[in-house]
Amino acid sequence: MIFLAYPLFTLLLKSFFDGKSGDFSFAYFQKFFSKQYYFNALFNSIKVTISVTLLSILIAGPLAYIMTTVKIKGGNFIKILILISSMSAPFIGAYSWILLLGRNGVITNFVRDVFGFTMPDVYGFTGIVLVLTLQLSPLIFMFVSGALKNVDNSLMEAAESMNCTGIRKMWKVLVPLITPTILAGGLLVFMRALADFGTPMLIGEGYKTIPVLIFTEFISEVGGDDGFAAAISVLVVIFATAVFLLQKYVSNRKSFTMSALNPIEPKQKKGLSNIVLHGIVYLYTAIALMPQLYVMYTSFLKTSGRIFVKGYSFDSYRQAFSKIGDSIYNTFLLAGISIILIIVIAMLIAYVTVKRKSALTNVLDVFTMFPYIVPGSILGIALLVSFNQKPMLFSGTMIIMVVAFVIRRLPYTIRSSAAVLHQVNDSIEEASISLGASTMRTFYKITLPMMISGVIAGAIISWITIITELSTSIILYTGRTKTMTVAIYTEVIRGNYGVAAALSTILTIITVLSLLLFFKLSGKKEVTM
Structure with a gap:
């Protein structure tokens, strides 16, 4: 109550009182909504968080399904590597992608010198989404992997017996069963992406998000306004709370009780499908780990x-x-x-x-x-x-x-x-x-x-x-x-x-x-x- 409720209540009060006169006022909120510059930051944050959440689900959901249903060589080690890729600070990923895909990055220079083609740089909206998606999709992977272990394989076999196979089986049977888990993982990704400060600060280059706006308003070289920063913070907390309550409501409506007496077991695939599935898993792991590995490499270079x-x-x-x-x-x-x-x-x-x-x-x-x-x-x-x-x-x-x-x-x-x-x-x-x-x-x-x-x-x-x-x-x-x-x-x-x-x-x-x-x-x- 002292260190969470009291500070948030103080922040709420500060947003409603004028910093100079001390009078009750909606001036800070009027200032936020009256200028497109501030409103754009909120729109940018929403755009980034929704994009990152959807991409993380689209990438990590199928990846978790592949790892659960197919025998992948070195599967347990791959899971550990995927987890490691998510555990560093997101801004370190941003910094490493600057070294790789920046205007003078290693990959950028290689493509330009070899193919004569100038790649789009990593700065702005695209770079922020790339970094945060690679950083946060392992969270969805962990959530979905845990949920798939609780699905009874008899349900999948029953669907196949009724000629419901492939993508249709996954969409009609499996996805509804793990929807609450996907929503829970999606909420965590959404909140982490919404709160991230370092990534947009390093590679945003004018693409300002709410955490960066709050920081610059609060700690400004020309005199920060903590009242205005408090007002922006209140709006973000209200928005985040609304998303949280919506997630809880949908999850409760879609929840199922499962007892995996016959859990899903990974099966050995053969032929081209086995090669393709292994390639997908290994490629994702390599891309996710590439920033950290390159940062380690550069730490041993002479300066x-x-x-x-x-x-x-x-x-x-x-x-x-x-x-x-x-x-x-x-x-x-x-x-x-x-x-x-x-x-x-x-x-x-x-x-x-x-x-x-x-x-x-x-x-x-x-x-x-x-x-x-x-x-x-x-x-x-x-x-x-x-x-x-x-x-x-x-x-x-x-x-x-x-x-x-x-x-x-x-x-x-x-x-x-x-x-x-x-x-x-x-x-x-x-x-x-x-x-x-x-x-x-x-x-x-x-x-x-x-x-x-x-x-x-x-x-x-x-x-x-x-x-x-x-x-x-x-x-x-x-x-x-x-x-x-x-x-x-x-x-x-x-x-x-x-x-x-x-x-x-x-x-x-x-x-x-x-x-x-x-x-x-x-x-x-x-x-x-």
Whole structure:
């Protein structure tokens, strides 16, 4: 209530009061809707988010179906690679595509020199959609893969027995069954695309989206107007909430209860179809991983000032550790403190919402999902506006960064913990209490050990999303609290690509190690939702 409800309420109030006179006014909203420049930013964001969501579903849905129904060589390894491609910060993908498809990019120069053809550059709407689609489609892949495992193959066989085969079977039988899952994944992609700041900032080139507009209005060289930024933020939250409620309504209308007694098993294909399906999977994986692999490659190139030259060296890494070493330390420190708090809070919230159901805990359950639909830049502004004076003067401190990370990434651990608790029978706890154990002792000795796998799994996903967070950090950081993502972003803006590549590689390695730890501790070979 203190760190989420209060800041958002403060933001709402600020949007309705004139910054100079202090009087109640709709002036900020009138300003937004009266100028085409501001309204275009909202239209651009909607256009980007809808395009990215639809493309992600169209690409990742069939890909998940292929991987579930067809035996693909190295299938489990491919799934891990697809997951890794989604776990880096989106703006790192934007930066790497600048190196590949920018006006002086490697692929651009190659096509021009060899074929005499000038490719369209990666900047603007097309580039933003390309980067975010490749970054976010693995989320749809994970959602749909998890849903397909719960579909009973008998339904598919029954459809085939009635001569419903191929695309028609998939469209008439399978798609309706997994529609709620597709909508849930689509909502997450939609919200992530709507909230992304780094990608349009790096490659938008005049194609301004709402997160960029809010940032520039709030932190302006000619005097930012936090009241106007608050008004824009309120409009975005209302829009995001409407999309969230629509998704929930449609999902509830289309939901099915399934018990996969005869789950879908991957089958070996032969001939041309087998080659084509393998080619599709491998091609998508290669394209999705190409930006990260190229960034890793450039991190070992020699640099002369800010320019890459022939030869290889560790100069970029030496500069990264000598100049920006504090950002690496800050990332681990802030993420470590945040994860400890997330684990404690998530366990308690998951427990009361699952095992102590009431009207209050139902409200709490819905409320903890709210960070999903509040873009990071908006939460950052809300926290700064709310906690910039005594007795709660947190702006510019490490505390406000930790608060933002905990609020933003808490839902991941809550959901994974609650999922495990739903499978724990109440009679186990009742047996412990009947043998004389107190409620608290039962929680620590019985319930907690049973839910710990879900807690750890969620905590690792929360950790990965914290260390790759930019949209909130860019609003809240100071010189003492700069994180790796902020350091990478600032180095890219300055054109210091070698150091940016080195930091991006370090961040990617940390992400991969975190995922391997997740697989080890959870006993899984993949992440599904």
